[in-house]
Amino acid sequence: MKNKILIICSSFLIATMLSCTDDFNEINTQPDALSTDDISAKFFVTNIQQKLLRPTLIPLWFGDVIQPDQFSGQTANGWAGSDWDGDLGWLYNSTYQDLGCWDWLAGYNSDLTSYMNNVKPGGTLEDEMYYALGLVMKGFYYQQYTEAFGMIPFTEASDPNITLPKYDDQLTIYKGIIADLDEAIAIIGSGTEAGSGFGILRENDVIFGGDMQKWKQLANSLKLRIALRAHDGVGEDFSATAATEAIASGVLADLDAMFEGYADETNIWGGSSSYGDVWHNFAGSQWKTTEALINILKTSDDPRLSKMTKPAVGGTMTITKPVAGQGVALIDTHVAYVKSMLDLSGLILDTDYTWVETATDLTITMPENTNFIGMPSRLSGKLKAYMPDYMFSDPADIITQKTNEGKPLFPTVLMTSADSHFMIAEAIVKGLATGDADTYYQLGLEKAMAIWDTAPTSEFSAANMGSLAGSTDEEKLEKIATQRWLVNYTNGYEGWSIVRDTGYPTACVITSDNNDIVSFGGENNGLQIQRLKYGTGTYSSNGANVNAAVSAQGADNMTTKLWFAK
């Protein structure tokens, strides 16, 4: 017995000591992950497109919806009954800005850089066409990123070994984007497809189905956009050449670079979201179309009005006047403001609506689903009770269409052929290119209307906005900027850049001198929103470099003007 036990014990001992690390490598290999042998670059293309153009709910909601879309003057919040006051987003909130903007944009670089490092010369999935496509995506990414924040890491980014990259000024970044685009254009040359065999791109490129010539045109359009944005910036010397080269090489002329939403997929919480997911799942967060957008479309008889927005639900809306509290002293101011808002939208009293004011309340009655009325931006929360939901125009259904219902969704606008034509017109007016600006302007209008399944009407063509003919250069630039702003509807980042770059549409330069009506926006003290603040986390992770950027660029607040801003 004793011996048996001894034998058992000592064999156990020996087994423990010697054994059994044989399977360690095997069990520590993840069964549900892929190695380099299993993969192709095409799968990453879909990823880098989707992560930038249809990101998750958070960047869409906390970012686009709450911030750039509002700052662009295209959407507004704060109707009575909304979860938010009108100054949501206009008041700095670190959570919304960090999660919705900085963390998302800064974080996107990990997807982009890992893609680029995979496909670059010497990478595990080396392929020059894929690399060229990546350079174009990189250009769009940096344009959006720098125009939101200003100085950001560029020259020292994308290097896995530099963990504390310095921040570059916008001039350097714009030059760098153009150099990248030039490289992409040169690589693509006359090539048509990326990859081969199993690795052929085709449908994994959601934007152009793998057509590399379209990517070349897209690169040229972006190059032209950068040239125009940088034009007249302090120290820039490249915009004329870049604009000329881009136009000569061929911008995106007929097809739009749009990124399709998913109508049939099944998950709103997953990797991708559309406006409808915010709109329908968080009803209190619904936004309205702005006074600026509606009135611009209305004054030009623009046929897109009923395509891009919906008439106000209307009906009888009763606003009870407060009998106590702070609201009492402001009743007259607020009532007068509501009246002026209706006047500004072109509605005629007793024709388009009736107005009955008594000592206790105000009743506005208008026909249902008839009037287009935009909501003013940046309203003070004190006015909220005077802003009935049904008085304002919602965005068109296609924009707020919920996913998963099999109905079409408005795609994400990356670059349009309309914008390309407007930009050529702008380049001509600015003297960076030659030709007839109005011809390109008219072409642009056709393309822009086509996006909304319509075409310039005679009323539109007759309106001031219908043609550049007879306008001064400044008026031409205003019209072009306004149309570029309109064609970038739902692309708040680009719309906001246009406003800051050109100062047009003037109604979108939103400032305040009366906090009882239009919010000062807290520390922004009524000034126009010029940029977003750096992510709070970057001060701890790359403090020295971000502080150097702040001292070069100006205080890290939302009113510091960026290099390209007017």
Added chain:
Amino acid sequence: MLFKNSILILFISLSSILVAQKTVTGNVSSADGPLPGATVAVKASATGTTTDFDGNFSIAVADQDVLVVSYVGFATQEISVADATDFNIMMQADQLLDEVVITALGISREKKSLGYSITEVTGDNVNTIKDNNLASSLTGKVAGLQISSAGSLGSASRITIRGNNSLGGNSQALIVVDGMPINASLPLSNDGNQRETGSNNSGGSASFEPSIAGGGISDINPDDVESISVLKGPAASALYGSRAGNGVILITTKKGSRSDKLGVTLKTNLYVDNPMFLPDFQNQYGQGSLGAANLARSAGSWSSDSWGGKLDGSQQPYYDGSSKAYSAQTNNVEDFFRSGVRNITSLSIDKGSEAGSIRFSYTNNSSESIVQGSDLNSHNFNLRAIANLSDKLTVDTKATYFTQEVLGRASTIGAQGFIGNLYMMPRNVAIDDLRNYQAANPGTPAEFAVISYGDQTGNPFWQSQHDESNVRRNRFLGYAKINYAFTDWLNAFVRVGADVTNVRDRDLKKPGHHFQTTGGLLLQESQFVELNSEFLVTANHKFTDKLDVIANVGGNLSKRSSEGMMLFGSDFKIPTKFFLSNLNLVNAPVESPLAIKKVNSAYGAVNLAYDNFLYLDGSVRNDWSSTLSEDNRSYMYSSFSLSAILNRFIDPEQNFFNLVKVRASIAEVGNDTDVYQLGQTYNVPGQGYLGLTTLSNSPVKLNPDLKPETVTSNEFGLELSMLSNKLTLDVTVYNMETTDLIFDVPVPASTGFLFNRTNIGKVSNKGLEIALGATLMETNNLSWDTSLFYSSNDNKVEELVDGLDTFVYNESSDGNIKVSATVGGSIGDLYGRVLTGETDASGIPLFSGPTEKLGNAQPDFLAGWSNTIRYKDFSMSFLIDARVGGQIYSQTSSSLDIRGVSERSLQYRDGITVSGTNSATGAANNVEISGQDYWTAMGEVSSEYIYDQDNVRLRELSIGYNVPGVEKIGLQSANIQLVGRNLFFFSKSADDIDPETMLGTSIGVQGISQFAMPTLRSMGLNLTLNF
């Protein structure tokens, strides 16, 4: 001692009897009275006797003889006979000298021989006043042990010993039950990516969700606990290797007694739980905004704040569309809660003989939450059988089956949780009105929509009954141990054990949820298995009279695995039934395939005892972990400790000191990592895009050269026992350092990664622990024992990595607080906003970014004071404990102020001109703002809501009575106790919140409190019957 005594008796009985010169008599007694059965022997002879029932003895001796009087549990005395003939010998309790404690690997050791700190808590201490989580019952009882809970019924705790050692948040103690490390059974995270295989995470999941289910220690039935040893430093826990870097809680469960009499114990505990306290609410202003009650709801802008007008009883529009008196509902929050009744009944049966023993116990726990619709039910079956198959061979087996359902637990998280919606309810809303939370016969989706006091606001009743999490856990714990005593000096055992846990979560949001309007269902199933096979050979040899050596050699094969599946879907087709196939949208299921981690270990320990005063221990352990690369997977560490008992030199007569012991130890342990941390791979997201497969790189740059973390520790201690052991003192100072911390260093995304996983940095914990015990009174009828402990810990982040000074674990959901680790600071530093002294143009105060250091989540020191007073058949014990220092951010208070429901928000209702510079004018601010604007702004200024965690509370109180005379009705004994827990605070710094209730158990949410369930005051009755 027992062993020695038997030898002595044996010796006596075999010896011839010496010639006696005279016969002396005497009496042996202790403080409690006569000691029957004490041994009285003549030194260096074979003569001896034992005392009779009254403690009397007589023995034949010579004048030059020396009497040796001994009795288990008392200090042996030597008395010269000389010319005395009658002896009155008072024995002094010797509990300390011979106290036996359970140490690592379950080895019993005399406490005096240990060179490191260990605290033992008896079973009575944790099962008298039961909490559903055993960990809570350790609070305030062990120096150096910190327990933070997450709140709701069935939730987990965070258990740390001597501070946070690891940056990655895995600083929790290992739980070992009867020698078997138990898995904390972490559920898979919502992204399905979490793969934990037997981490040290003892308290349960390291989750952000405060209502997270327990696991680990919460699955242990307090009634089965014999004792709990807390192995505090690496020196004590070194034999457990890489899992024990954060200390070990060693639980020993009950065995059957050796008595051949059938022992039956029936215990019933009946508790009633109620909120201990609630925030202070204001009762002067009602629902509305800008100083006025809401206007008719149909007009739209319906504020759910309490910034309305004075509650004057006037008729005002009410949220349900009616008009109602605008009056304060002072108890509307309190009335939401019911009394939670907990009924814990256990039955144990045990019997034994020379051939072995058996014990079976069954415990049923049926607990109601204070929230209607939420319950916890568990059944625990435990069978322990020990068979002495021969005088050398013993088989010890145990099987425990535990099944628990935690049903209907609503999410408390954040402002979307029901506690938030309850506390922020306008002050004029009657709670009973909210019971009407949905249209009577809902048909359309709109009719399903929840009805509440605000727009898109949850209704606490709806939420507590329709937004529910159900967790079912089934756990089997068992082992078989074969012990063989080869000789009286050589013993060996082999043990094979298993811990198998199945967890099924079902989280349901029914249609009508205020955000997820069409409802959703999350199903998760996870299985965790841990198998351990081990052996230990123990040799005990006395080399000379003075040198005793115990040597242990052992080995362990540990295999831990996990696997699981998760399904999520939304949008119920038919909105009245809730199952998977009734969902319109179901996401691709997420599978976590079987993940296995193996650790092989070999270890040995040698204990040298010299002349009963000098003890030297050494241990060495080598682990081979499958989670590390071939080059790094084998790692060895060792520990040494020394203790010296000096009283024989200082006070040989024990006039004052009964024990003077000094001890010192140095130790090192490693800490490995989880599976799949070495090789870079690509993940296929379940969803893809537009039907296309998409791939992305891992955001973490993995590191094939990952090394184990190293925890080193030095510890010094002094133990004193004085005044016939009536006063004891145990002081420990320690210094622990963790280096090569496995850490995901955040890197800019521009590198292509978000984190680099690598070994970096150094974290130190220095601390002082003092335990003081005293017998304040001791007579036949009355005794009073008291003990006091104090422990402080100073945690410091010595270094991270070049270019990284601060690591942010987490940001509070309102963005106002960041929980960080900063070089030169500590883990859990809280950074937040402060007022800048300026206002904006409209007179609203401006504040900084969340970048100013406001405090730290770790307390400076903990203290506890336990008392047990016995008078005849009555006993009373109470525990007062204190947590001092450390800060907590009350997001609760901030939210209550913003919504105008707190008592604080009564200030400045009539307006305030904030002093400071108006940033628009540059001059002193002269713009008056409303109280609403003021508090809305101040709610963001986190420095205003940072509270010290300081609090002193009456944690436990019990009053018991041993019912006399129960023998007549066939009982051995009967005991009845009135018990109470969390009775009141002597002092508390924080408003609104319990500073010990954190948002969750992970490191990143320590120091944040947000709408936790109220701390419960439990009062109840225990009835124990022994048959």
